[in-house]
Amino acid sequence: MFILVLTILLVGSAVFRIASKGHRTSEARPRDVIGFLIAAWISLAFLGAIPFVNAAGDRLVVALFESVSSATTTGTSLLPEEFSLLASLFAWRGILHLTGAILSIGGMVMVVRMVGTSVPGLDAKTTAISLPGIAHQGLFRIFWAVGALVLVLSVVSGALLLIDGYAIREAFGLSVSAVTSGRVFGIDEAADSMSTFGATVLIVTMFIGMLNAVLIFNSPRKPLELLFDAETITLATIAVILSALIFVLFDGQHHLATAIGVAVSIMSTSGLFISPGHLLDIPVPVLLFFGFIGGAAISATGGMKIYRMLVLLSQAGNEFSKLAQPHAVTRAQANESQIPARFVLTVWAYLVGFAMLSIVLAAILALNGATFEQAIVSSLGSITNSAALLTLEWIDNSWSRTFSELILSIFMVLGRLELLLLASLFFSDR
Numbered sequence: 001m002f003i004l005v006l007t008i009l010l011v012g013s014a015v016f017r018i019a020s021k022g023h024r025t026s027e028a029r030p031r032d033v034i035g036f037l038i039a040a041w042i043s044l045a046f047l048g049a050i051p052f053v054n055a056a057g058d059r060l061v062v063a064l065f066e067s068v069s070s071a072t073t074t075g076t077s078l079l080p081e082e083f084s085l086l087a088s089l090f091a092w093r094g095i096l097h098l099t100g101a102i103l104s105i106g107g108m109v110m111v112v113r114m115v116g117t118s119v120p121g122l123d124a125k126t127t128a129i130s131l132p133g134i135a136h137q138g139l140f141r142i143f144w145a146v147g148a149l150v151l152v153l154s155v156v157s158g159a160l161l162l163i164d165g166y167a168i169r170e171a172f173g174l175s176v177s178a179v180t181s182g183r184v185f186g187i188d189e190a191a192d193s194m195s196t197f198g199a200t201v202l203i204v205t206m207f208i209g210m211l212n213a214v215l216i217f218n219s220p221r222k223p224l225e226l227l228f229d230a231e232t233i234t235l236a237t238i239a240v241i242l243s244a245l246i247f248v249l250f251d252g253q254h255h256l257a258t259a260i261g262v263a264v265s266i267m268s269t270s271g272l273f274i275s276p277g278h279l280l281d282i283p284v285p286v287l288l289f290f291g292f293i294g295g296a297a298i299s300a301t302g303g304m305k306i307y308r309m310l311v312l313l314s315q316a317g318n319e320f321s322k323l324a325q326p327h328a329v330t331r332a333q334a335n336e337s338q339i340p341a342r343f344v345l346t347v348w349a350y351l352v353g354f355a356m357l358s359i360v361l362a363a364i365l366a367l368n369g370a371t372f373e374q375a376i377v378s379s380l381g382s383i384t385n386s387a388a389l390l391t392l393e394w395i396d397n398s399w400s401r402t403f404s405e406l407i408l409s410i411f412m413v414l415g416r417l418e419l420l421l422l423a424s425l426f427f428s429d430r
Contacts, residue, residue, distance in 0.1 A: 075183025210295030271388030302385035
C-alpha cells in the first residue's frame with residue numbers, strides 16, 4: 001500500500017512539474033493558489049486513506065475518515081479501541097498529522113500574502129517570514145520554512161520525552177500530537193509512564209503550537225514580538241482562566257497540572273489530555289465555547305481563531321463608544337493598528353458562515369439519528385477539528401453509519417480550510 005502511495009505521489013509530482021513548466025509563480029492569481037491548496041487537501045485525504053484500507057476492514061469510507069481525521073489534525077479514530085495499529089500505520093498517522101499541519105499553516109500564509117487584507121482576520125504584515133527568498137516569487141519556500149519549524153518542535157519535544165523514559169512510539173505520537181494540535185493517540189495510552197516532567201513538556205509544546213507560527217519562526221530575531229503579541233497575551237490569559245475553572249470543576253479530584261493540561265488541550269483543539277472521565281466533569285458549554293475560540297490565526301489549531309475574536313471585540317467596543325459619543329469617528333484596531341471597515345465585515349461574514357455550516361451539519365446529523373447534544377457537539381467538533389468534541393459513540397446507532405462517516409469527513413476538510421480559502425474567492429480584489 002505504501003509503495004502504491006509513493007508511486008502515485010511521484011507520478012503526480014512529475015505531471016504537476018511538467019504542466020507548470022514555463023509558468024512563473026509571480027503570475028499566479030489568488031484563485032490559482034486557492035485551487036492548488038484545495039487540490040492538495042483532496043489528494044492528501046484520498047492518498048492517505050490507501051494504507052488504512054486493510055485496518056478498516058476494507059471499508060473505504062472508514063479508511064477515508066481515518067486519513068482525513070489525521071491530515072486535518074483532528075485525531076478522532078473510528079477504529080476499535082482495542083485495535084493496535086502496526087508500527088508502519090502508526091507512523092503513517094503521525095506523518096499525516098505533520099503534513100496536514102504544514103499544509104494548513106503554509107497554505108494560510110500563502111493565501112494571506114497573495115490576497116492581502118481581503119482575507120478575514122489577517123494581513124500580509126502578520127505573515128511576513130524573515131527568511132531570505134521568501135517573497136512573492138518564492139511562495140512555495142514558505143512550506144519549507146513551516147515544515148522545518150514543525151519538525152524541529154516535534155524532534156525537540158520527542159527527544160525530551162525519550163530522555164524522560166518514554167518508548168519511541170509514545171514519544172513520537174505524543175510530540176506530534178502536541179505540535180500539530182492533533183491526537184495521534186490519547187494521553188491515557190501513556191498514562192502508566194506519565195511524569196510531571198513529561199506532562200510539562202507536552203503542555204508547553206501544545207501552548208507553543210497554539211501561537212503564531214510566523215512569530216515563532218521570527219522569534220530568534222524578534223523575540224519581543226512573540227511575547228507581547230496580542231494573540232499570545234490573550235491565549236495565556238484564557239489558559240489561566242480556563243485552568244482555574246477546570247480545577248474547580250474537578251473539585252480536587254485531579255492535580256492542578258492535570259487541569260492545566262486539559263485546559264490547553266481544549267484550547268488547542270487537540271484533546272490530548274482529555275479522557276472520557278474528564279468529560280463527565282466538564283460541562284458541554286465550556287468545551288464548546290473554549291474549543292470554538294481556538295489558537296492564533298497562523299497555527300494548526302482549529303476554531304474561530306483568537307485574532308478574529310479580537311477584531312470582533314474591538315468592533316463591539318467601538319459600537320458601545322458610539323452610544324456615548326454618537327458623532328465620534330472610530331475604527332476597530334488589533335495589535336495597535338487600525339482595521340479597514342471592509343476587513344471587519346469579512347470577519348463577520350466568516351463568523352456567520354461558520355455558524356451556518358455548524359447548523360447545517362448538526363441538522364444533518366440529527367436527522368441521521370444523533371441526539372440534539374450529540375449533533376451539536378459532533379458538528380462543532382468536526383468543523384473546529386477538535387478531538388475533544390468529536391466523540392463518535394452515537395455513530396453505531398445512526399440510521400446510516402456510512403453517510404455519517406462521509407459527511408463528517410467532508411466537514412473536517414471544510415473546517416481545516418477554515419472557510420478562508422472559499423471566502424478568499426469572493427473577497428479577493430485580484
